Amino acid sequence: MKAPAPVGICPMCRKETKLIKSHLISSGVYPLCQNEMREHVSVTSDVIRPTQMETKEYLLCSPCDNSLNTNGERYVIPLLPRLGGRFLLYDRLVKQDALEETPSMTVYAAAENPEIDVAKLVHFGIGILWKASVCSFGNGDKPGIDLSEEDREAMRRFLVGEAKLPMRMALAVAVESGAIRYPATIGPRPGNNSDFKNFFFYVPGVMFQLYIGANVRSARGAYSINLSPKGSVMMIELAKTVRGDMNKGSKKARKTKKLLRIVEEVEAKGLSIKLGD
Numbered sequence: 001m002k003a004p005a006p007v008g009i010c011p012m013c014r015k016e017t018k019l020i021k022s023h024l025i026s027s028g029v030y031p032l033c034q035n036e037m038r039e040h041v042s043v044t045s046d047v048i049r050p051t052q053m054e055t056k057e058y059l060l061c062s063p064c065d066n067s068l069n070t071n072g073e074r075y076v077i078p079l080l081p082r083l084g085g086r087f088l089l090y091d092r093l094v095k096q097d098a099l100e101e102t103p104s105m106t107v108y109a110a111a112e113n114p115e116i117d118v119a120k121l122v123h124f125g126i127g128i129l130w131k132a133s134v135c136s137f138g139n140g141d142k143p144g145i146d147l148s149e150e151d152r153e154a155m156r157r158f159l160v161g162e163a164k165l166p167m168r169m170a171l172a173v174a175v176e177s178g179a180i181r182y183p184a185t186i187g188p189r190p191g192n193n194s195d196f197k198n199f200f201f202y203v204p205g206v207m208f209q210l211y212i213g214a215n216v217r218s219a220r221g222a223y224s225i226n227l228s229p230k231g232s233v234m235m236i237e238l239a240k241t242v243r244g245d246m247n248k249g250s251k252k253a254r255k256t257k258k259l260l261r262i263v264e265e266v267e268a269k270g271l272s273i274k275l276g277d
C-alpha cells in the first residue's frame, strides 16, 4: 500500500499543505538521457552511472510544482537535444546573427529572438538551482547548493513572481556548439570560479551557471541571460567540459563500464553527424 502524502510547509509558497514528490531535475529530462534500457547517465559526487532512479523528494505542494512546470520546464525541455536528433534551442539561436564571436564562444541575443522565451529559460535554471538549495534529495544530509538565507529567499521570490532576480546574481546559459551532445545530467553543484560564489548544472545540451557576488554585474553581466539587456546566451563546446567533469567526478566516484559504453556510443554518433554521415 502506498503511504499517504505527507503534510508539511511547502518551501516555495510557505503554506502548510499536502506535499508531493518533486523532481530535482524535471522528469521530462530523463527520457532525453535514456538508452535502450531506459537508463540515464547520472553524475553525483559518489557515482557516475546509468540508472533508472530519478532524483525526487517530497518537497513542494502541487500548485508550486506545477508552476515550475508551466513557467519553465514545459517550455525548455522540448528545446533540448534528442539523442542523434534535433536540437531546437540550437536551431533557433543560429537563425540570427551572433552578437559576438571569440575563438572559444559565440554569443547570441536571445531576448531579440522571437522564437526564444528568455523568462522561461531563466525560470527553469533558477528553479532547479533553488530546489537544490532547499533539499538534499536524499544525497547526504545537506542541500547540494549552499546559499545564504538572503539568496535563497531572493530566488524564491523570483520563482513565485514577487520580485526580479537581484543584480548580484548572474545566470549564464551555455548551449552546446558541437555535434556531441551528452545525454546526461550533472549537478546541481558548486563550480570552480574563484571570484564569485558559483553553481552549475547540466541537462542534455545546455549548462546553467549561477554566479553570485557584489561585482557580478560588471564582471559577468555581458554574458548573463538575466543581466544583459539582450539576454545573452553563449554557445560553446560543452562536450569537453562535460566529459572533463565526468572524469573529474570519477576520481571519487565509481564509474561503471556501461557508462563508458554509452559515452563511446554518443561520441561515435556525434562524430558521424559531424562528418555528414
Ligand SMILES: [Zn+2]
Residues within 6 Å of the ligand: 010, 011, 012, 013, 014, 015, 060, 061, 062, 063, 064, 065
Ligand atoms: Zn507551495
